[in-house]
Amino acid sequence: MEYRKIKDQDKDGDAGEADIEILRGKPLSVPVHNMAALVSSSDRSKWKIKSMVTIALTVLTSSQAILIAWSKRAGKYEYSVTTANFSVEALKCAISLAVLLRIWRTEGVTEDNKLSTSLDEVIVYPIPAALYLVKNLLQYYIFAYVNAPGYQILKNLNIISTGVLYRIILKKKLSEIQWAAFILLCAGCTTAQLDSSSDRVLQTPFQGWMMAIVMALLSGLAGVYTEAIMKKRLSRNVNVQNFWLYIFGMLFNAIAILVQDFDAVMNKGFFHGYSLITTCMIINHALSGIAVSMVLKYADNIVKVYSTSVAMLFTAVVSVFLFGFHLSLAFFLGSTVASVSVYLHSIGKLQR
Amino acid sequence: MEYRKIKDQDKDGDAGEADIEILRGKPLSVPVHNMAALVSSSDRSKWKIKSMVTIALTVLTSSQAILIAWSKRAGKYEYSVTTANFSVEALKCAISLAVLLRIWRTEGVTEDNKLSTSLDEVIVYPIPAALYLVKNLLQYYIFAYVNAPGYQILKNLNIISTGVLYRIILKKKLSEIQWAAFILLCAGCTTAQLDSSSDRVLQTPFQGWMMAIVMALLSGLAGVYTEAIMKKRLSRNVNVQNFWLYIFGMLFNAIAILVQDFDAVMNKGFFHGYSLITTCMIINHALSGIAVSMVLKYADNIVKVYSTSVAMLFTAVVSVFLFGFHLSLAFFLGSTVASVSVYLHSIGKLQR
Numbered sequence: 001m002e003y004r005k006i007k008d009q010d011k012d013g014d015a016g017e018a019d020i021e022i023l024r025g026k027p028l029s030v031p032v033h034n035m036a037a038l039v040s041s042s043d044r045s046k047w048k049i050k051s052m053v054t055i056a057l058t059v060l061t062s063s064q065a066i067l068i069a070w071s072k073r074a075g076k077y078e079y080s081v082t083t084a085n086f087s088v089e090a091l092k093c094a095i096s097l098a099v100l101l102r103i104w105r106t107e108g109v110t111e112d113n114k115l116s117t118s119l120d121e122v123i124v125y126p127i128p129a130a131l132y133l134v135k136n137l138l139q140y141y142i143f144a145y146v147n148a149p150g151y152q153i154l155k156n157l158n159i160i161s162t163g164v165l166y167r168i169i170l171k172k173k174l175s176e177i178q179w180a181a182f183i184l185l186c187a188g189c190t191t192a193q194l195d196s197s198s199d200r201v202l203q204t205p206f207q208g209w210m211m212a213i214v215m216a217l218l219s220g221l222a223g224v225y226t227e228a229i230m231k232k233r234l235s236r237n238v239n240v241q242n243f244w245l246y247i248f249g250m251l252f253n254a255i256a257i258l259v260q261d262f263d264a265v266m267n268k269g270f271f272h273g274y275s276l277i278t279t280c281m282i283i284n285h286a287l288s289g290i291a292v293s294m295v296l297k298y299a300d301n302i303v304k305v306y307s308t309s310v311a312m313l314f315t316a317v318v319s320v321f322l323f324g325f326h327l328s329l330a331f332f333l334g335s336t337v338a339s340v341s342v343y344l345h346s347i348g349k350l351q352r
Numbered sequence: 353m354e355y356r357k358i359k360d361q362d363k364d365g366d367a368g369e370a371d372i373e374i375l376r377g378k379p380l381s382v383p384v385h386n387m388a389a390l391v392s393s394s395d396r397s398k399w400k401i402k403s404m405v406t407i408a409l410t411v412l413t414s415s416q417a418i419l420i421a422w423s424k425r426a427g428k429y430e431y432s433v434t435t436a437n438f439s440v441e442a443l444k445c446a447i448s449l450a451v452l453l454r455i456w457r458t459e460g461v462t463e464d465n466k467l468s469t470s471l472d473e474v475i476v477y478p479i480p481a482a483l484y485l486v487k488n489l490l491q492y493y494i495f496a497y498v499n500a501p502g503y504q505i506l507k508n509l510n511i512i513s514t515g516v517l518y519r520i521i522l523k524k525k526l527s528e529i530q531w532a533a534f535i536l537l538c539a540g541c542t543t544a545q546l547d548s549s550s551d552r553v554l555q556t557p558f559q560g561w562m563m564a565i566v567m568a569l570l571s572g573l574a575g576v577y578t579e580a581i582m583k584k585r586l587s588r589n590v591n592v593q594n595f596w597l598y599i600f601g602m603l604f605n606a607i608a609i610l611v612q613d614f615d616a617v618m619n620k621g622f623f624h625g626y627s628l629i630t631t632c633m634i635i636n637h638a639l640s641g642i643a644v645s646m647v648l649k650y651a652d653n654i655v656k657v658y659s660t661s662v663a664m665l666f667t668a669v670v671s672v673f674l675f676g677f678h679l680s681l682a683f684f685l686g687s688t689v690a691s692v693s694v695y696l697h698s699i700g701k702l703q704r
Contacts, residue, residue, distance in 0.1 A: 153681075196548040199680050202681055344532055344696070
């Protein structure tokens with residue numbers, strides 16, 4: 001089996017096979033009968049998994065934004081956002097469990113893929129969900145200080161906060177060029193979003209700036225913390241890790257429903273206002289959530305940030321064809337800067 | 353004398369002395385009694401001259417833009433632009449001659465600083481002036497296709513054209529990072545100039561784009577060609593080279609007066625409408641023209657582009673304090689990108 005995997009990766013057109021290997025969440029071990037082959041083959045399959053989950057995240061994030069644009073054209077949101085969030089967590093949990101069931105059937109239950117866990121392992125899983133909850137609560141208050149387009153601009157602070165926390169908490173180094181590239185990514189993405197009303201964001205009062213910075217730190221912290229969880233037990237099956245993450249996601253979202261939408265859900269029902277688009281969006285959110293976990297397990301937060309930023313720019317280009325949007329000069333300049341940033345990041349890696 | 357120069361450069365606070373050395377346009381030769389001292393001292397004084405002319409160009413370009421802003425506040429331009437251009441060339445010519453006279457008095461006339469020249473040497477000097485003349489003529493026609501702010505945006509194509517021609521004609525290499533930095537400089541400067549009407553530039557018709565590209569190529573070509581002239585005879589005194597360049601500048605500007613403003617000059621006089629600000633602007637233009645020549649002799653076109661771009665951004669910041677201008681978010685983002693570009697250019701140099 002192990003030997004076949006290496007052989008398969010040497011062939012062309014084995015993407016489907018490798019794809020299943022990823023979803024099975026197997027650590028990438030290879031037999032030790034040939035050290036040279038081992039290193040190159042293990043490096044190559046690592047690189048392959050990294051690329052595949054990154055592409056999956058980019059494509060899913062892009063289609064997510066397009067679905068949002070589509071649903072906005074179709075009319076207002078009539079469903080409750082909290083129940084939709086809960087559904088996303090439940091679906092992710094169900095997918096993780098389904099994959100695990102398949103793995104148990106073919107490979108048997110092992111120490112790495114068993115669902116039962118110790119308190120020591122499980123105690124960290126609620127933390128990312130809790131951080132997101134606090135961030136989402138703050139989101140309601142920040143709109144007292146900035147408008148929605150201004151908030152979209154301020155959200156780019158996430159890029160910087162992720163880089164800084166990645167450095168401080170995970171203690172991973174970026175080269176000078178990669179830091180420069182990261183600043184450029186933030187500036188480029190913000191430039192791409194500029195419109196005639198963007199300057200208003202500069203009039204954001206001090207409290208607004210503080211909240212935006214705190215929200216960026218919370219969001220960055222959640223990402224960095226999830227990466228730390230995923231990598232602390234590297235041999236642990238990613239689906240088990242996801243299962244526990246999403247269980248707590250469901251729990252925290254259930255609390256949000258109780259606090260915010262309890263009456264509406266009781267009167268109109270849980271799935272009130274769900275349309276075909278809503279269902280597509282929930283499925284898409286669930287799949288991109290799983291892709292984020294995969295990227296954090298097999299790549300890192302930096303790859304995640306690049307992937308979602310490139311997806312944002314890619315979406316704008318696709319929207320031109322789908323919805324007849326106009327691209328601004330600012331968008332063109334911002335995407336140029338972001339593209340150069342991606343190039344510099346990859347060059348900077350070689351020179352570390 | 354030679355020995356004193358080296359000694360002086362080892363002291364602190366000898367900027368004034370070195371400044372005079374530059375204006376004297378002496379090639380940086382040192383006695384050959386100590387090879388190690390020679391290399392380090394020659395490198396250091398080269399670096400010093402490069403820095404000084406670059407700073408001079410940056411400061412002069414900044415104050416130039418500030419003078420233009422000041423003159424606009426003071427009212428419309430009432431003087432003829434062609435006579436002002438001629439005056440600038442004449443002043444540059446006079447300054448070069450005055451410096452040469454001093455050099456001849458102290459050092460005597462040598463092969464390198466004599467004014468008389470061969471046809472072979474002088475034949476190339478009209479070319480930059482001719483290229484600028486064609487470019488300035490085109491400038492009148494491009495406004496049929498773009499408005500003035502749009503033209504300011506399109507002028508940033510100069511950055512790219514200078515880089516490309518520098519590579520092709522002077523055959524000097526830039527590292528991958530330096531190319532990336534150059535694209536970023538262009539994107540950053542353009543972003544910094546964005547305002548609500550900038551998107552109109554995207555509607556520029558094909559002819560407008562072609563003219564903008566041709567103008568950028570002409571301007572880049574003039575710069576690159578001047579650098580080639582300055583460096584072909586490296587030991588030739590820079591003031592002699594300037595003198596001949598500016599003589600042809602005067603000639604071509606005299607033609608422009610005859611073609612465009614002959615009647616106005618005849619009726620109202622050559623200096624009609626000149627104010628204190630006009631005089632300041634002419635002196636400033638003349639000094640920055642000489643600084644450009646110095647930068648092209650002792651540094652290169654890339655340094656020139658960075659210097660003038662940084663000056664543009666610097667001017668905007670100074671204008672906030674002087675004229676109460678407001679800085680836009682686009683300006684902030686664009687200058688961030690341009691600053692990272694300067695940093696990457698200097699990093700890229702080390703890794704060539």
